[in-house]
Amino acid sequence: GQQVMQIPQYQHVQEGEDFTTYCNSSTTLSNIQWYKQRPGGHPVFLIQLVKSGEVKKQKRLTFQFGEAKKNSSLHITATQTTDVGTYFCAEGSNYKLTFGKGTLLTVNP
Amino acid sequence: ETGVTQTPRHLVMGMTNKKSLKCEQHLGHNAMYWYKQSAKKPLELMFVYSLEERVENNSVPSRFSPECPNSSHLFLHLHTLQPEDSALYLCASSQVLGVMSGELFFGEGSRLTVL
Numbered sequence: 001g002q003q004v005m006q007i008p009q010y011q012h013v014q015e016g017e018d019f020t021t022y023c024n025s026s027t028t029l030s031n032i033q034w035y036k037q038r039p040g041g042h043p044v045f046l047i048q049l050v051k052s053g054e055v056k057k058q059k060r061l062t063f064q065f066g067e068a069k070k071n072s073s074l075h076i077t078a079t080q081t082t083d084v085g086t087y088f089c090a091e092g093s094n095y096k097l098t099f100g101k102g103t104l105l106t107v108n109p
Numbered sequence: 110e111t112g113v114t115q116t117p118r119h120l121v122m123g124m125t126n127k128k129s130l131k132c133e134q135h136l137g138h139n140a141m142y143w144y145k146q147s148a149k150k151p152l153e154l155m156f157v158y159s160l161e162e163r164v165e166n167n168s169v170p171s172r173f174s175p176e177c178p179n180s181s182h183l184f185l186h187l188h189t190l191q192p193e194d195s196a197l198y199l200c201a202s203s204q205v206l207g208v209m210s211g212e213l214f215f216g217e218g219s220r221l222t223v224l
Contacts, residue, residue: 033212042111042199043152045212088152095140095164095206097213099152 004029004091006100014108019076021103023089031092032065032072037102038085046074046087081107112136115200115216122190123224130185130219132200140206141183142213143175146197158183159206190223197221 005024013019023032031050035043047056049065049072056063062075076083086102113134122128134141143155157165158177172194174186183200197220201213 035213042215042217043213044111044215048211090152095157095159096154098154101149101151 004032004089004098004100006089006103008103009101010104010106012106012108013079015081016078019079019083019105021074021087021089021105023072023074023100025070025091028069029065029072029091030069033090033092033097034063034072034074035088035090035099036085037088041085043088076105079105079107081109083107111214111216113200113202113214113216115198115219117219118217119220119222121222121224122187124190124192126190127186127188129187130198130200130221132183132185132216134181134183134200134202134214134216136202136204136214138202138204138214139180140203141177141180142201142203143183143185144199144201144215146199146218147195152199156185157206164206187221190221192223195221195223 007022033048034046036046037043047063052069053067054065060077064073084107086104088099088102090097090099116131140159142157145153145155154167155169156175161177172189176184197218199218200216203213
């Protein structure tokens, strides 16, 4: 699998603020998956993006895959305390998923 | 409930001990995986099995020995581990082998501490 770099490493927001995490690669990605891991929990699948320029929404979460398929983003609108956790992107090649280091989101109520 | 059950949830072992981690999936999936999650490092793929056949050994030291007796069960046998092997070991499954088949379903993990 290829290396994917995630930024920022940490993000602290006030409840109600928006949040964005970015996943970047120097080479073209075949697809991107996003996972969320709550503190003390395990990664849970959120979404998979495959097509160039793809945008998918899940309630307050918006996922984008760049036109060049070298980057992806996850945007959360009006964060809530339940959004706390680490968000990982992962790039897939054949059967291998290569994960980024994740962005830890904390939300101040 | 994820459909993937891991035991034990916590394990403390000495460097000379032999122990095993167990994973069972109740989803009817054909592929199973072991991942290692250490602090401040990305999730690392260790082993991949498809229909009980190992298809990937991601340069893992021989002190980790996987076993997949059937498509529902996966073990990770541990012996003469080092303190740096302390980590969360996550089992995952997918419907079939291949990332285009969709998501990985992770178990809750086995937290291993090597003294």
